[in-house]
Structure formats: structure tokens, C-alpha cells
Amino acid sequence: MDQSNNGAGASQLSKPRKPINQLADAMSIDQVFVLGDKQQRTNRQGSQYLLLKLTDRTGTIVAMLWNADNDTYDQLERGGYVQCAGRTQIHQGALQIILSSIAVADPPTVNPADFDRFDADAADEAETTLIEILTGLTNPPLKQLASCYLNDESFMKRFRRATAAVSNHHAYPGGLLRHTVDLMEICQFMGPRYQRVNTDLLTFGAFLHDLGKIEEILCEGELTYSDRGQFVGHIVIGIQMLGEKIAQYETETEQAFPAELRLHLEHLIVSHHGQREYGSPCLPATMEAIALHHIDNLDAKVTSFDSLIESSMGNQDHWTPYLPSISRKLWKKPDVPNA
Missing domain, CATH: 1.10.3210 (Hypothetical protein af1432)
Structure with a gap:
């Protein structure tokens, strides 16, 4: 990898990333995650897409990449660092990322402390x-x-x-x-x-x-x-x-x-x-x-x-979105009114 790429990576490392637990709906994303899992699937129209699990030290989020080819899937390694660009959205009560691109991250762009979940x-x-x-x-x-x-x-x-x-x-x-x-x-x-x-x-x-x-x-x-x-x-x-x-x-x-x-x-x-x-x-x-x-x-x-409440804290409402996994919304406002 040439020196110009390394220089760009070092510059990006100084740019703060948004932790997963601070992501909210309709937010643009261009940063590094750890690839927790990857699955290659086919939609009803026969097009391939990737269903991904992205992680950092604060949590996990699902991501989708439409019209993905085999080469992209093969290049991504579970447990490896990936550079992701896309936009967040709420789907069935949960926050996810719709990706426009994903690639193996350049090592100088990675701060390992952002991803070590052990306290x-x-x-x-x-x-x-x-x-x-x-x-x-x-x-x-x-x-x-x-x-x-x-x-x-x-x-x-x-x-x-x-x-x-x-x-x-x-x-x-x-x-x-x-x-x-x-x-x-x-x-x-x-x-x-x-x-x-x-x-x-x-x-x-x-x-x-x-x-x-x-x-x-x-x-x-x-x-x-x-x-x-x-x-x-x-x-x-x-x-x-x-x-x-x-x-x-x-x-x-x-x-x-x-x-x-x-x-x-x-x-x-x-x-x-x-x-x-x-x-x-x-x-x-x-x-x-x-x-x-x-x-x-x-x-x-x-x-x-x-x-579940923590994962939806980016939403400013007092309730989470409807959560199909538990068939309800949850009250998430942290303060309790006085009697």
C-alpha cells in the first residue's frame, strides 16, 4: 500500500467516529466497524445482497448492502475491520444501516480502543x-x-x-x-x-x-x-x-x-x-x-x-419504536415524575 494512502488513513484516524449506541435515524455514516458476521442472500428479484452485523465497543447494528457481488463477500472477513459508508434507518422497530459501500479498512484508520468491548x-x-x-x-x-x-x-x-x-x-x-x-x-x-x-x-x-x-x-x-x-x-x-x-x-x-x-x-x-x-x-x-x-x-x-431501549435511544420520543421481537413498545424516558 502506497504512502499517500497511509497518510490519508492517518488523517482519518484523528476524525472521531460515532459509536453505535449514539447512532440515530437518517444519519450519514462513513467510518470503520468490526464485521461481526456476514451472509450472502438473494431477494425475490434474484439480485444478491449482503446482510451484515457490524460491531464496536458499544454494541451491534445490522447493515444491508444491495446488489452485492461475490468478490465483495469474499473479501470481507468475519472479525476484521471494514470501512462502511451509508445511511441509517428504522426498520421494524430497529435501527439499521443501508450501505452504499463497504471495503476492508486501511489499518492506519483503525483505533483498536474503539472496538475492544472488555472493560x-x-x-x-x-x-x-x-x-x-x-x-x-x-x-x-x-x-x-x-x-x-x-x-x-x-x-x-x-x-x-x-x-x-x-x-x-x-x-x-x-x-x-x-x-x-x-x-x-x-x-x-x-x-x-x-x-x-x-x-x-x-x-x-x-x-x-x-x-x-x-x-x-x-x-x-x-x-x-x-x-x-x-x-x-x-x-x-x-x-x-x-x-x-x-x-x-x-x-x-x-x-x-x-x-x-x-x-x-x-x-x-x-x-x-x-x-x-x-x-x-x-x-x-x-x-x-x-x-x-x-x-x-x-x-x-x-x-x-x-x-433494546439502549439501542433506540437515538430516537427522541419517550417510547421505543414497536419491537416485533417482544410485541410491544417500551417506555424509555429515564426520569420518573415525582409523586
Whole structure:
């Protein structure tokens, strides 16, 4: 690539880009994104077009390129930087970009900090809370088992960056830790209010419930499922990880881990989706499992709806557009009137 192109790229790098979460309807766009996904499709008239998923550190947006040829599709790499020009519009309640052009971005035009969705400060804060909760458990076997996870540097490093999902709730690097800690804090608040709920067991179940996603989902670059995730899934992986840590516990303590406690922990993992059709091999059968399922679902739903509101904040109305995925509009004005 010649020096004149590099000079132009360096000049463009100094030009601020508009983050995805600040885009609004009818806005002209000419800037770099990460290509999260690409699909080549054919419309009813037989013309090819590209359906794309563009990302930056603030979110994801769908983009369309009409009358696209095979060469354009082949040149674009998932997870790569792309220079996009076009205009935003609202379609079926969601903001998207209609592209006039797309090309592989010139490296000097890219500021990697615009696209790294991992927030190290937020992860530090969440990890501190995680450690405080787990080291504060009163059940000795659970407290010792927790130390097997906390003292595993490789595990903790991956846990900090893991995502809770490919889409929907907490779908970003660091999202799994945030989701896990939020659940554990809710468990600490809610557990003591119900006589039949063991708060330590419930809290530890919240810690364990989605740990298999560390192996299930790849979060470097495009969020996508690993081969192990596709073949096995995070529930089975989580059970396997628990077995490995219990074996470590027994080696370090030279004592058998309580068999009944192990069954309760395994049940919390396998039942947390709540229904067989949602992926749980078993229905929740203990008070802790019932509570965990509903707490997990609450956090996922509220966070998902919050993301829908966030994605439509460019619209100045107090309501989002109609959202077909949830069959309603959502109130999004942040302030609440005084009584």
C-alpha cells in the first residue's frame, strides 16, 4: 500500500467516529466497524445482497448492502475491520444501516480502543465483589471449593473476559462475570427472606450456573460458539468443570466432598433453565433451584429489555419504536415524575 494512502488513513484516524449506541435515524455514516458476521442472500428479484452485523465497543447494528457481488463477500472477513459508508434507518422497530459501500479498512484508520468491548475497570470491580461473597460463605466445604476456583489463575483470567451469550443479555467480553455477580448479590439479599432457602447453597449455585460458557463461547473477535460448545453445551461443561474442582478439593483437603452437597450443586446447574424445552435436563426440584431459575431469568430479561431501549435511544420520543421481537413498545424516558 502506497504512502499517500497511509497518510490519508492517518488523517482519518484523528476524525472521531460515532459509536453505535449514539447512532440515530437518517444519519450519514462513513467510518470503520468490526464485521461481526456476514451472509450472502438473494431477494425475490434474484439480485444478491449482503446482510451484515457490524460491531464496536458499544454494541451491534445490522447493515444491508444491495446488489452485492461475490468478490465483495469474499473479501470481507468475519472479525476484521471494514470501512462502511451509508445511511441509517428504522426498520421494524430497529435501527439499521443501508450501505452504499463497504471495503476492508486501511489499518492506519483503525483505533483498536474503539472496538475492544472488555472493560477492565468494571471487571476489577466485579471480581472484587465475587471474591468478597465467596470468601464470606459460612459453609466450610463450599468455602473451600470456592477457593479452588478463585486460586486458579487461568480460570479467573478467562472468567473475567467471558461473555454470557452470543446475543441478547450480557453479550460482550466481561458479561458473564457481571451477570454472575449480579445474581450472587440478589441471592444474598433474597435468600435470608425465605426460611427453606439455604443462602450459601443458592449463592454458590449462582456462581456455578453458567461457568460452562467460558468454554462454550469464544469471545476473542466475533462472539461465536466453540466446537465443544456446539457438541456439548454449557450445562454439561459446567458439570464437568465442577467435577474437576471437586477432585481438586479432595486432593487438597484429603477428604471426600459431601456427596449430598455435590448432588445439590449439580442439580442447580442442570435445572437453572427451568424447563426441558429451554435446555434443562431436569426441572427445578429444590427451593434453591427454583429460586435460582427465576433470579437468572429476571436478570436476563431485564438486561435484554434494557439493551433494546439502549439501542433506540437515538430516537427522541419517550417510547421505543414497536419491537416485533417482544410485541410491544417500551417506555424509555429515564426520569420518573415525582409523586
